[in-house]
Amino acid sequence: MNIHLLLQMASEAMGYREAVVCGNMRLTFEELGEAAKSVAAKLKTGEKLGYLAEGHPAFPAALFGAALAGTPFVSLNYRLSDEQLAAQIARITPAQFITDTSTKAEGLTLMSPEASIIGPAFDGEAPNEDGAIAVELFTSGTTGEPKSAVLRHSNLMAYIFGTVEFMSAEEDEAALLTVPPYHIAGIAAVLSSTYAGRRMVQLPSFTPEAWINLARKENVTNAFLVPTMLQRIVDYAGDKLDLPHMRNIAYGGGKMPRQTIEAAMALLPHVNFTNAYGLTETSATICMLSPDDHREAFTSDDPAIKRRLGSAGIPIPTIELQIRSEEGAICAAEETGLVWVRGDQVSGEYKGLGSQLDDEGWFLTKDRGFVDSGGYLFIDGRADDVIVRGGENISPGEIEDVLRSHTAIKDVAAVAVADTEWGETVGIAIVCKSEVSDAELCDLVRANLRSSRVPSVIKRMDELPYNETGKLLRRVIRDGFA
Amino acid sequence: MGVVFKPGVKLSSTVCKTQIMVLRVPAVELDISCGGAPMQIGDPAELGDMSGENSGTMVGKRYTDADETMEFLCTRGGDGTLAIAGYVIDIKAAKKLPSSD
CATH class of the missing domain: 3.30.300.30 (ANL, C-terminal domain)
Known part of the structure; x- marks a missing residue:
């Protein structure tokens, strides 16, 4: 299994469709396929591919290019201090980095996003190696030392096959990508959009004004936001938000304040809202609160239904979920405990620490929560203290x-x-x-x-x-x- | 003649453009054919004549047997019909989920 297959299929079956738009740059899926080959050709055996930059067409090209070359893609947070970055880079080398900064370290070669996607193409097939690593992402650890979460090709492909149908996007669909490349939602958006054949419109620096303007200019139909972004958009919009093409907004990455989602639903009554709950270690979304659930909760007088607007939703079909007490007993409905999940997309693995899955494949998310009588998950907070x-x-x-x-x-x-x-x-x-x-x-x-x-x-x-x-x-x- | 496959392996038809990838198979020898001819690893230099069923395959669709013991992803569509030991395998119905990213 290799995630490069997603791009290969997209470029063969719908290569003429526009794949990625960033500022004045526009690439079709066929061109993105070529860009990924150019990135792959630059990687020497044993070198990882680091990405330390904002959103750019080089991001999807690098994600797939690293896969084609058979090496992990490691995206770093460009907002970290120099000291923190140096510590993380030291854990990745030898590596080539796509970056527009002048980071320096031993065993590190740098290239700009622009330069990375041009030049000779990689000649060959993407490797199909059992258990190969596709992506490494640093998480924020409770002790302060960030953990490097390992996502294998098989995890990410299980997520895509479980949640996205190939070429399911209409030709006019476009997704506005605002989540940074070092966030699991940023990675997932590239994989999903590519397999669905949906145009990716990148917005490297989020402001509510820039987001709204770009959504209008590019006739954006889909977007993913973290709650803070949605709140800022709502605040900026005041009592009117004109986004006639927008159809679906998904959100996740933190707790959504009820006031925020209600205000957004009131401003955009024609838009389908989906709450996507997931973790880096679970290859993104594991539970969803669907658009229908949102509307039902928004209009219901029943407190038990109304409350679901604050719910993380129900597990996707390929995920099993259990709430267990600290002692390991399965909790009844409404009883708060620890959230455990199981499924092929769940990696639950960190570099140097190995797999954190139990003998039966269950992963402790370290979130606390409960499910209601209908199976809807409510997250109480993190069991750790992040x-x-x-x-x-x-x-x-x-x-x-x-x-x-x-x-x-x-x-x-x-x-x-x-x-x-x-x-x-x-x-x-x-x-x-x-x-x-x-x-x-x-x-x-x-x-x-x-x-x-x-x-x-x-x-x-x-x-x-x-x-x-x-x-x-x-x-x-x-x-x-x- | 059957072969034991592992997930991620790609098989090509010898009589049409169809290519499939193994997603999930039992650890037993399988005889996988397309358009009546055995499939092979790697594209053939030249396509042979279609001798079997030709209802076609669709890129992006997943194919499974009646008992859902195995699953294949069509990575390139073609004209032939997929079969395991002579039994036709069909498109697996997809569950439609809202876009979450």
Whole structure:
């Protein structure tokens, strides 16, 4: 199995269709097929292909090109600090990187997105190697050291075969791609759109205005958004949003505030909304709340149905899902526990850590949640403590490390605080040894990390709660902010 | 003459353009034919004459036997009819899901 097959089929059966649009660049599926061959031809044996850039036609070409050359595609977050990036790159080399930055490291060759997709074509068939790795994506780990999730060709192909019909897109369909290439939703969008034959319209830098304008200009019919993006679009639109061609909007990557989805549905009554719940480790979507479910919940007076607008939906046909207690017992409906899933698309594997699947193939998502009597999944929050701010995963550890470096700080914990705009933001609980202002602490975080890590709330405490074995009780702190 | 196949293997028809990929098969010897002629790994240099059924194959469709013990993806459509040990295999009905990305 090799994901390159998706592009090969698309370029053979509908090569004339437009595949990808970015600014003034437009490639058909046939041309994208050639671009992927040009990327593949540049890779030497044993070299991985890194991608450290915004959305560009080189992204789909590289994803498929690496597969054709039989090497993993590794997409990195260009928003990371230089230090974090250097640490991740060191774990990937030897590699060639497609990037427009001047990153430097040993064993690393760089090429620009523009240069990567031209030149001689790879001559040969995509390898069909058992268990070969297609994609490696770094996740945000609870301890702060990011884990590299491994997605095999067989996982991604199981996802596509389970959710997309070949050439099922109408000729006029176009998907607006705003999720960055280092996010699993960005990878999934390329695979799905290619197999369905849907034009991909790339928007590298999201602003609500740019998104709306591009959707209108390119007659976009489909889009995927993280909740924060949808909220910003709704805020920008005010009481009128004119998107006559839009048919389907899927969302995921974080908790959708009820007010946001209701406002969006009211603004765009002709649009089908789908909530897609999934993880990097599950090759994207494993549960869906369908457009019909949205409309039923939106208009129902029954509290049990109405509530489903906040649900992650039901498992797709190729996925099994169970809620289990901490002790492993299967939970009854409405009983909160840990979310476990099983299916061929579930990798549940990290580099260096191996497979995290249990003996029967079940994977613990580390999300907590419950199902209602109809089987609809409700996610309560993450069992681990990652803060998800606008779809971006933030590890509390890195913020705590920076704050701990301040002489006035005795103890610190960063936790998620519910937020209407971002889903969650960073709240910190501190124990001080001497006087220090909130502004000084915020400046310290801003100077060392990204601005998204800057706390929105700071709470001063006499001591932080720990359990008897010395484990910090983050849940207690989190509840203190609620 | 039967062969044991593994998932991901591509088979070509010798009498039409059809190419299929093995998605799921039992670990037993299989006799896979298209248009009445055995399929082979790799495209033939020249196509032979169609001697068997020619209802055609459609690219992107999945084909399965009556008991759904095996599944193949048609990666290139053609004129022949797919069969396992002489029994015709058909298009598997697809479940339509909303676009999620």
